[in-house]
Amino acid sequence: MTNVLVLGSNFGGLTAALSLKHELERDIDVTVVSASDHFLFNPSLIWLPFGERTANDITFPVAPTLESHDVHFVHGEATAIDPATKRVETTAGPFTYDYLVVATGYRNDFTVVPGLGPDGNAFTITTLEDAEAAGDGWRHFVDDPGPVVIAATQGAGCFGAAYEFLFNMSYQLRKAKLKDRAPLTYVTAEPFLGHFGIGGLPGGESLLKLFLRKEHITAALSTAIDEVQPGEMRLADGSTLPFRYAMVIPPFLGQRVIRDTPGLADDKGYVPVHDTYQSKAYDDIYAVGVAAAVTTPWQTAVPTGVPKTGFPTEVQAHAAAENIAAQIRGEDPSTHKQFGDIPAVCVMDAGNNGVMILADKMLPPRKAGVMIPGPQAHALKLGFEKYFLWKARNGYVRLP
DSSP states (O other): OEEEEEEOOSHHHHHHHHHHHHHHGGGEEEEEEESOSEEEOGGGGGTGGGTSOOHHHHEEEHHHHHHTTTOEEEEOOEEEEETTTTEEEETTEEEEOSEEEEOOOOEEOGGGSTTOSTTSSSBOOSSHHHHHHHHHHHHHHHHSOOOEEEEEOTTOOOHHHHHHHHHHHHHHHHHTTOGGGSOEEEEESOSSTTOTTTTOOTTHHHHHHHHHHHTTEEEEOSOOEEEEETTEEEETTSOEEEOSEEEEEOOEEOOHHHHTSTTTSOTTSOBOBOTTSBBSSOTTEEEOGGGBOOOOSOOOSSOOOOOOOHHHHHHHHHHHHHHHHHHHTTOOOOOOOOGGGSOEEEEEEOSSOEEEEEESOSSSSOSOEEEEESHHHHHHHHHHHHHHHHHHHHTOTTOO
């Protein structure tokens, strides 16, 4: 029996493991090793600091889901990978594999700006723990309001989360009747509003300008951050922004164990892959989601990353599973999907409003792209959250 080992159990790992098991059933043994024993619906972290969600609302234990589909789950963290012997050391013991799927997600790169980090001078919302800390800060802020700065640093790629938190912050300030006492500023590495790390879409800049003007938000574009001090953000142009509350989206890095595996990853811990999601160094190792390296097809004055969100991660995981199944059958991998060719499907929430973002390709050149604003986008995001958590909890990864 062929042994497939999957590292990670969120969007990429869960999808790849269950897709493989559904594809080959009794002809394959699938084991998932994950540092977290809960699935996290990351898109909902924008709401958690404001008390709109709790951890229980947006997580579920992955072991029952995987084991109900005859996939083994091990709660442990990979500590070393040896591609030559096909062996992975973990905190739960060693595992061997015939095929390995790397779906280990991201870690925050707080080193890009002094003053960031769990014990730093600004909050972030990129993990559950970070978002809960941001919630504690919000509750203190309401009692003693002042200027608010929301930022995405140089090298960041998750601009969607920055925009969503920005507009949700504005909505919550209005609800709390604090709008006049809490001027709101958005600082971003993007060269223009609505770049999103994907080069922008037709009409996007004008639409985002309208949103910011309506919400009385000031924007600093193509701006790097030099340092975050207590109550003050220092920008690379020498200016400073005082704040009573700040939330900053940093760049992401791959996990250290991936970075430290000789020949497997680049210096950021991302695995260079073919469009089959096979490692370029080892044809029995696949990488999906944040763990897969993506080449940015442009340069900006201030560096920007590319968003590696849930939808493209699912597409990659399905492609990897299909190609592993083909190899096990003695065939060549035949499912090809360049990251840039994956459709862009996203809903940006704005409190009680939002924007639907649709394009035929994630990265340009594109044939079609559109941004549709309105309260229906907010309703759609709420509905999708419930649908996706139901789908993932039950292991229905073949559903759209």
